[in-house]
Amino acid sequence: xxxPIVEMEGVDLTLQGQTILQDVHLRVExxxxxxxxxxxxxxxxxxVKVMLxxxxxxxxxxxxxxxxxxxxRGRVGYVPQFAGFDRQYPISVLDxxxxxxxxxxxxxxxxxxDDKNLARRCLERMGLAxxxxxxxxxxxxxxxxxxxxxxxxxxxPEMLVLDEPTASxxxxxxxxxxxxxxxxxxxxxxxxxxxxxxxxxxxxSSVACVNQKLYYHGQANVSREVFDEAYGCPVGFVTHQHTHxxxxxxxxx
Amino acid sequence: xxxxxxxxxxxxxxxxxLLASLACGVVGTFVVVRRLASLSGGIAHAAFAGVGLGYLxxxxxxxxxxxxxxxxxxxxxxxxxxxxxxxDTLMAALWSLGMALGILFVSLTPGYAPDxxxxxxxxxxxxxxxxxxxxxxxxxxILLGTLVFFRExxxxxxxxxxxxxxGLPVDALSNGLLALVSLAVVVLIRVVGVILxxxxxxxxxxxxxxxxxxxxxxxxxxxxxxxxxxxxxLFLSYGLSTTxxxxxxxxxxxVLLAALVFALSTLARRGIERR
Numbered sequence: 001x002x003x004p005i006v007e008m009e010g011v012d013l014t015l016q017g018q019t020i021l022q023d024v025h026l027r028v029e030x031x032x033x034x035x036x037x038x039x040x041x042x043x044x045x046x047x048v049k050v051m052l053x054x055x056x057x058x059x060x061x062x063x064x065x066x067x068x069x070x071x072x073r074g075r076v077g078y079v080p081q082f083a084g085f086d087r088q089y090p091i092s093v094l095d096x097x098x099x100x101x102x103x104x105x106x107x108x109x110x111x112x113x114d115d116k117n118l119a120r121r122c123l124e125r126m127g128l129a130x131x132x133x134x135x136x137x138x139x140x141x142x143x144x145x146x147x148x149x150x151x152x153x154x155x156x157p158e159m160l161v162l163d164e165p166t167a168s169x170x171x172x173x174x175x176x177x178x179x180x181x182x183x184x185x186x187x188x189x190x191x192x193x194x195x196x197x198x199x200x201x202x203x204x205s206s207v208a209c210v211n212q213k214l215y216y217h218g219q220a221n222v223s224r225e226v227f228d229e230a231y232g233c234p235v236g237f238v239t240h241q242h243t244h245x246x247x248x249x250x251x252x253x
Numbered sequence: 254x255x256x257x258x259x260x261x262x263x264x265x266x267x268x269x270x271l272l273a274s275l276a277c278g279v280v281g282t283f284v285v286v287r288r289l290a291s292l293s294g295g296i297a298h299a300a301f302a303g304v305g306l307g308y309l310x311x312x313x314x315x316x317x318x319x320x321x322x323x324x325x326x327x328x329x330x331x332x333x334x335x336x337x338x339x340x341d342t343l344m345a346a347l348w349s350l351g352m353a354l355g356i357l358f359v360s361l362t363p364g365y366a367p368d369x370x371x372x373x374x375x376x377x378x379x380x381x382x383x384x385x386x387x388x389x390x391x392x393x394x395i396l397l398g399t400l401v402f403f404r405e406x407x408x409x410x411x412x413x414x415x416x417x418x419x420g421l422p423v424d425a426l427s428n429g430l431l432a433l434v435s436l437a438v439v440v441l442i443r444v445v446g447v448i449l450x451x452x453x454x455x456x457x458x459x460x461x462x463x464x465x466x467x468x469x470x471x472x473x474x475x476x477x478x479x480x481x482x483x484x485x486x487l488f489l490s491y492g493l494s495t496t497x498x499x500x501x502x503x504x505x506x507x508v509l510l511a512a513l514v515f516a517l518s519t520l521a522r523r524g525i526e527r528r
């Protein structure tokens with residue numbers, strides 16, 4: 001039996017005296033398309049970092065592909081919310097995407113023509129083929145964001161994790177990314193972090209709501225109560241499949 | 254002026270200058286793109302403690318500098334990881350601590366430390382054959398390390414988090430990079446001295462960055478800029494001494510030339526972009 005792709009149990013995370021995550025349990029099965037929703041500052045990004053083994057939790061266990069995260073390097077494609085690098089760094093778009101191949105090299109130090117071809121195909125898929133030789137600082141923010149998605153795809157990941165991938169895109173660009181995600185969801189497990197309930201609910205097969213604690217619902221139809229509890233105020237709710245979002249009036253106490 | 258090339262001391266100085274250019278070009282590029290300048294300054298000044306220790310205990314001060322520079326580089330990275338203190342603060346502390354220890358050691362040394370100044374401001378014209386050999390070995394290590402781990406070092410200096418996800422040994426690579434920085438600092442101490450190390454570690458790479466968007470060409474170009482500055486600094490210092498009897502140390506001249514090249518390069522770049 002294949003182990004779940006992600007298995008988090010009783011995870012607590014405190015950073016500088018602040019509780020970020022509390023008793024989080026989460027399970028992602030192969031083929032899932034999970035949306036992680038929640039308010040800004042609710043711990044969505046940190047949940048992902050803990051899951052990937054980039055941040056060590058205070059308590060609880062985290063398993064990726066049935067093993068500790070640091071033993072499963074190179075199997076997850078990760079698109080961070082903010083590029084964690086200096087945009088002035090002298091590196092080309094193609095070399096940036098090739099970073100995604102570093103985890104999959106057969107032998108030490110060899111990146112072959114296959115890797116380059118794959119990287120170019122990933123760029124093509126994201127509509128960036130003609131920008132391959134450009135320095136990454138000479139891209140628009142939207143283009144840069146798509147380079148990060150291309151880099152994650154170059155990993156040939158078993159799971160793709162995207163943290164607010166459309167935050168810096170213009171609306172049209174966002175639609176493109178979501179269309180590609182819809183295609184990809186047939187090939188791999190996807191985890192999409194977003195605060196955009198409307199879009200996410202039309203895509204994903206299940207959702208998890210995070211606000212320190214995890215309010216998880218197996219299906220993508222989440223009851224009002226779950227959201228109310230997660231957000232502390234009514235934000236809206238997601239209904240089944242051909243979803244439409246009902247935004248309710250905010251009634252802050 | 255070319256008769257200078259006939260003198261063995263000048264040949265050695267030239268060799269040392271070119272070796273220093275290679276160190277500053279290759280490592281300086283990492284220092285600039287990874288913003289390690291203040292850390293390099295900390296390592297250089299910490300290394301002065303090693304120079305002092307060498308005088309006190311009677312071994313080659315340059316060996317002392319190499320030992321302490323490596324210790325400081327690796328210690329800093331371990332400490333900042335463990336204490337989660339701002340590396341900046343640690344660096345400032347290390348910076349003065351190294352100088353304090355160096356001065357203390359030298360003052361405890363019986364007699365007079367003849368070429369103490371040469372470690373503070375460099376003395377490329379007095380470099381011994383042994384030291385040229387030593388610099389050659391250090392350069393060899395720097396070049397080999399960079400060639401073998403180029404892709405990994407670039408990945409880690411560019412995006413540490415993603416490199417970790419890809420399973421690269423990020424901590425080991427960062428330590429390796431700091432070791433390379435420490436070795437380059439030692440090479441440059443011999444040539445321009447503790448106080449002027451930072452200039453050569455940053456200016457040539459900054460100039461190179463203005464003309465290329467790629468890491469490897471940046472290293473080559475920075476090496477070239479460094480070579481132009483050290484070689485012309487050498488000839489300038491020799492010429493001033495033979496023509497006007499002015500004894501000007503070479504290190505400061507090299508740094509001034511580098512600053513001049515940077516200014517000209519910046520102006521040229523501006524001119525091109527405005528067009």
